[in-house]
Amino acid sequence: MNKGSLSYTTELSVRFNEADPLGIVWHGHYVRYFEDGREAFGQAFELSYLHIYKQGxxxxxxxxxxxxxxxxxxxxxxxxETEYIPCHAAKLLFQYRLYNAATRELVAKGSTIQxxxxxxxxxxxxxxxxxxxxWKKKYLTSSDG
Known part of the structure; x- marks a missing residue:
């Protein structure tokens, strides 16, 4: 984890509609898992889409x-695993790591900028x-953000 960053971990089951006829998750659904992670992070740290929208x-x-x-x-x-990356700009930066819960193997990683x-x-x-x-003053322990 980066200094001054926040992270949140959530777990979910691969749903039937996310798999192809061979039972393998279609690559586009990994992006949805990133969003699932962002949503869980937002709920945990008062930075949900609804909260942001209510602020205008x-x-x-x-x-x-x-x-x-x-x-x-x-x-x-x-x-x-969803990690908020602090920056000075008016942006939200997140990094993601997806693991198979049974094997603990890394299956994907990624990032988003908003x-x-x-x-x-x-x-x-x-x-x-x-x-x-x-929000940054409340949640970040470093002056990096």
């Missing part, structure tokens, strides 16, 4: 990367919104 902002993803290592199959359980848009104008925010600055 949205946070669309502008970049996503995924690096696939091994396949998951229908019936597997996946451990999702930016802040205000409502109703959808204007890109070049500085951190006040609520986000307050």
């Amino acid at each position: 902002y949205s946070v669309p993803i502008v970049k996503i990367e995924a690096d696939y290592k091994k396949s998951l199959k229908y019936g597997d359980r996946v451990i999702i 930016v802040f848009l205000d409502h109703p104008g959808n204007t890109l925010q070049l500085t951190n919104p006040p609520f986000y600055e307050a």
